[in-house]
Amino acid sequence: MNPNKFNRIQQAARVRTKQEIQKEYEMTKLEKDQAMEASQQRKEEMKQREMNRKQNEKLSELESEAKEKAEYLLEKANAQRLEQEDEVKHINELILNAKCHAIRDAQILEKKSVKTEMEDEEKRLDTMMEIDRINAIQTQEEIEGLKKEQRYAGAVQIMKQIEQNAQDRLLEAEKKDQESQQMLKYLEKLQMEDLKDLERKHQEQLVMQQEIDQINQEHQIQKELRSEQEKLAEQKVIEYMKKKAEREAEYEEEQERIRREKEKEVAKLRALQERARDHQAEQDALRAKRNQEQAEREWRRKEQMEAEKKLRADEVMKRARTEQIQSKEHFMAVQAQRERLEFERVLKEQQRLLEKDKAKEEDAWKDRMQHADEVRRQIRNKEQLKISERNAFFEEGIKMEEEARQRRARLDEVKKKKLDELRKAGVPVKYCAEVERRINGPQGLVA
Numbered sequence: 001m002n003p004n005k006f007n008r009i010q011q012a013a014r015v016r017t018k019q020e021i022q023k024e025y026e027m028t029k030l031e032k033d034q035a036m037e038a039s040q041q042r043k044e045e046m047k048q049r050e051m052n053r054k055q056n057e058k059l060s061e062l063e064s065e066a067k068e069k070a071e072y073l074l075e076k077a078n079a080q081r082l083e084q085e086d087e088v089k090h091i092n093e094l095i096l097n098a099k100c101h102a103i104r105d106a107q108i109l110e111k112k113s114v115k116t117e118m119e120d121e122e123k124r125l126d127t128m129m130e131i132d133r134i135n136a137i138q139t140q141e142e143i144e145g146l147k148k149e150q151r152y153a154g155a156v157q158i159m160k161q162i163e164q165n166a167q168d169r170l171l172e173a174e175k176k177d178q179e180s181q182q183m184l185k186y187l188e189k190l191q192m193e194d195l196k197d198l199e200r201k202h203q204e205q206l207v208m209q210q211e212i213d214q215i216n217q218e219h220q221i222q223k224e225l226r227s228e229q230e231k232l233a234e235q236k237v238i239e240y241m242k243k244k245a246e247r248e249a250e251y252e253e254e255q256e257r258i259r260r261e262k263e264k265e266v267a268k269l270r271a272l273q274e275r276a277r278d279h280q281a282e283q284d285a286l287r288a289k290r291n292q293e294q295a296e297r298e299w300r301r302k303e304q305m306e307a308e309k310k311l312r313a314d315e316v317m318k319r320a321r322t323e324q325i326q327s328k329e330h331f332m333a334v335q336a337q338r339e340r341l342e343f344e345r346v347l348k349e350q351q352r353l354l355e356k357d358k359a360k361e362e363d364a365w366k367d368r369m370q371h372a373d374e375v376r377r378q379i380r381n382k383e384q385l386k387i388s389e390r391n392a393f394f395e396e397g398i399k400m401e402e403e404a405r406q407r408r409a410r411l412d413e414v415k416k417k418k419l420d421e422l423r424k425a426g427v428p429v430k431y432c433a434e435v436e437r438r439i440n441g442p443q444g445l446v447a
Contacts (some may be wrong), residue, residue: 032084042074088414093283094438095422098431100286105428107293111300118307129318236343244317247354251310255303258361262299265292265368295371302364306357313353317346415439 323342419439423432 028084039074087411091415091418091439094435095418097286098422098427098435099425101431102427254361258365261365262296291371295368299364299368306360309353309357313350317350
């Protein structure tokens with residue numbers, strides 16, 4: 001379709017104010033009165049000139065030129081007046097409606113294409129996220145396996161150390177027994193101070209053994225503490241993923257609710273359009289539908305922006321989870337504290353974004369409701385105004401009955417011309433055929 005014609009259609013579909021409609025009606029009425037007055041005046045002049053011609057038998061060259069000019073102006077005025085006829089207006093309205101339907105079909109196809117692309121992209125992102133999740137689980141399982149192996153290796157090492165210590169203690173005990181036997185024999189020869197010195201050494205050995213036992217106990221406590229920290233970190237990640245899934249489910253439910261409300265509003269507007277009986281009311285309903293479609297495009301734009309924001313937020317969460325998985329390898333106190341702070345920061349940011357998105361959705365919903373109320377109010381006002389205009393138009397139409405035959409011929413020419421223009425504009429054949437059928441229907445154009 002020609003861009004200029006498309007712009008004219010969009011301009012015609014704009015919802016005008018009551019003052020603009022009143023002003024247009026007054027200008028149309030004034031132009032019509034002026035055209036009728038000029039036509040009547042030219043008719044009188046033509047009659048007078050015809051009488052003069054009959055009297056003088058021949059017209060001068062100047063009079064012939066004036067006659068041709070008068071006929072041209074008369075034909076032009078009749079054409080302009082014909083454009084103000086109900087039938088021509090109805091033809092224009094049918095043509096405009098056909099063009100609008102063609103545009104609407106193109107928009108629906110574009111909407112379906114965009115929706116399909118968005119669904120494919122969503123599926124692709126879901127697949128990527130699922131792959132990332134599986135990879136993360138596999139990585140986590142590998143880490144856990146390594147940790148188990150390390151713990152098992154540590155336990156084996158500890159058991160070996162315990163066995164070695166036990167063997168050492170047995171050897172030490174045997175050695176002590178031997179030394180004791182020797183000592184008993186030797187004590188028989190030594191003095192009491194030698195016995196005290198031997199007892200002191202024995203006490204030092206006991207203290208050393210207690211220190212070794214304490215070190216082993218502290219090592220066991222530290223190992224249990226690290227295990228508990230691992231469990232807490234894993235529990236936090238599980239809770240975080242669960243809450244995120246719940247938030248995403250709530251977001252999807254909210255989007256579905258908004259979509260259903262939007263469809264209800266569109267259905268109401270379409271019902272209003274179907275109840276319109278006269279041509280001007282249908283035109284107003286068409287303009288209201290155009291405004292609603294503009295609101296839908298704006299809503300889709302905002303929805304796409306919200307989807308992009310959600311993707312960016314998910315990317316932030318994904319990076320945060322990756323950092324958490326990487327940082328879990330250390331399991332140190334300082335790193336555990338850092339993970340907790342990062343988790344809380346991301347969680348607060350996500351909560352802030354969700355609250356912000358929710359507030360925007362509520363504001364957008366309120367704006368759509370206010371706009372719909374305003375459209376309905378304008379339609380009611382326009383219906384009342386058009387009734388008055390139609391009554392005034394019918395009263396003035398009585399004066400033009402004597403030109404019905406010529407008007408019908410000109411109207412047929414206008415039909416053919418406008419249908420040709422409609423076909424040349426590239427409007428689909430089915431809409432051209434529908435316009436031609438309604439124009440040439442047995443009930444006439446005022447249907």
